[in-house]
Amino acid sequence: MEKNIAVIKGDGIGPEIVNEAIKVLDAIAKKYNHTFNYKNILMGGCSIDAYGVPLTDEALEVAKNSDAVLLGSIGGDTNTSPWYKLDPTLRPEAGLLKIRKELGLFANLRPAYLYKELAGACPLKESISEAGFDMIIVRELTGGLYFGERNTKEINGELVAHDNLVYSEHEIRRIAQRGFEIAMKRGKKLTSVDKANVLDTSRLWRKIVNEVAQDFPKVKVEHMLVDNCAMQLVKDPAQFDVVLTENMFGDILSDEASMVTGSIGMLSSASLREDSLGMYEPSHGSAPDIAGQNIANPLATILSAAMMLRYSFDMDEEAACIEKAVEKVLADNIRTVDIYKEGMTKVSTSQMGDAVVERL
């Protein structure tokens, strides 16, 4: 097969880690006789530096016309980078929000998984982590507080800021359906998270989730308040299979869940819409402090490329091939510095990419 991939290397460690993912994709193309065409586009700080905006319409067009988007990471140090002196609509993150919205990527899947080989990095006690955990956060990505109208006005001599949290039935229905479909392929348990004791949007969320649940009688559904969920993720993360939630809660809870695994350098994510186009990126950030040193861990990005093969190109075997190679690398005690422990083999970013390719 021939596929067109829009590549956004981005800022910080983005270029280094994306290069390793492409190395792996090229090896897969060779092994399985595919052709992957890459088109580099700019987004985030590098686009601001080049064009004054975090995402140009031309770059967006390339993404729209591709079969999938592979993203490294964007943004810099918010305290020191000049990008954060710009108007909010011109900062790096505005590019990310724009591409999500313009491509209609409403379903953000964030697996949070405890790698056996990295269990030592889990911040929880063994009595909790030994149950293992393997959940996926299904986060609504194009609605809610992120995309409602906002403004800051002077009223009676003082500034007043507004952000609007809006959800309509169809937005909730489509992400709920996605959540239940995923639950059917996994442990058949879905925890829908909201703040229904306070918010109208949450009460609508709960109503629609219950309606969609009718079509999936095999899935066990529970509703959990967001404050309770933030506690349960620490107390007993093994209880979760699929966690379905709205945009802002999903931002907070998915980061908490990924930290709870201790495997944050390993976690990939996919942002999808109804058809096969998707955007794939590591869960971690752009780590400007270690950029350009060839020490960043590329595994989350490599695993994001595997997700791309599975979800956008329907290449299940190829995806599994990458995932197994990553497992072998870990089993062989090959580690970048962030996951290194005494007695193991410490490798650079590019050596890690090579190590995965060797094991494909």
Added chain:
Amino acid sequence: MEKNIAVIKGDGIGPEIVNEAIKVLDAIAKKYNHTFNYKNILMGGCSIDAYGVPLTDEALEVAKNSDAVLLGSIGGDTNTSPWYKLDPTLRPEAGLLKIRKELGLFANLRPAYLYKELAGACPLKESISEAGFDMIIVRELTGGLYFGERNTKEINGELVAHDNLVYSEHEIRRIAQRGFEIAMKRGKKLTSVDKANVLDTSRLWRKIVNEVAQDFPKVKVEHMLVDNCAMQLVKDPAQFDVVLTENMFGDILSDEASMVTGSIGMLSSASLREDSLGMYEPSHGSAPDIAGQNIANPLATILSAAMMLRYSFDMDEEAACIEKAVEKVLADNIRTVDIYKEGMTKVSTSQMGDAVVERL
């Protein structure tokens, strides 16, 4: 001194735990020659059952005219209790939101503290928890998503729900001031949490916090994004001293922080305004599953009564007397079932109250 205390026993375990706090307050009154007058008022489910509303105007009037409010807990099982079939404005939690707003209790202080004696209950690894932690979440309590306009309308044949997130300068300024004042009395470090890369309210929040910071040059200020904070609370909670944040983020993060301590049965909270009136309650919920069994842990409520003495009545010595008695109880290995470990003395709710009184 003579003080009038409005007492809201509430639902679930509320009455049992409040009774023990009153037992302790009475012993303090005797010891220090004070008079505490209690007026019981209904709020939550029990008020719904009696009057059809979660808080009557008469009850609110009693609270307004008191020197402080002592609260147990309200609400029931949201899946099974008939209270949750009512219109949202008539459910138990609506009473809580109403009393917060009507009394103007804008500053919610939630200490999250690792009790040495209970370190075993901390879900984090010893390598993290051994640093100890002792932070206080200062949560804005009468603004934001909780009190903005909300509605659910039919638009183009589907339901659309709105919740409005609003903050004005003066609301941010007064809670920031409170946060900095508390930081000055503690470790002189303040972490302000927002989502300034997305929300207008967060950008205004950050601006005003920076302005207020000018008046407290000795306090080290940092700004942290809410998703990052949710991670840091698990990764390295010892880094926090005062965490200042808005209403919804504070709800989520304070619950996460209290679970991270493992001492959730011990954590008290205060909701304050500019003058001395405040409302004091345990951080945990109404636990309907164990209500009426005389097994609930009353210590968080007893410690909330101590906070009341300190913040509303300026009785520092009396407050410290209670806190020390609670520490002695723990040192003497006296435990309710939730914190019980083999070899210790297991006691009931009322025996725990007696044990504290004996040690005053």
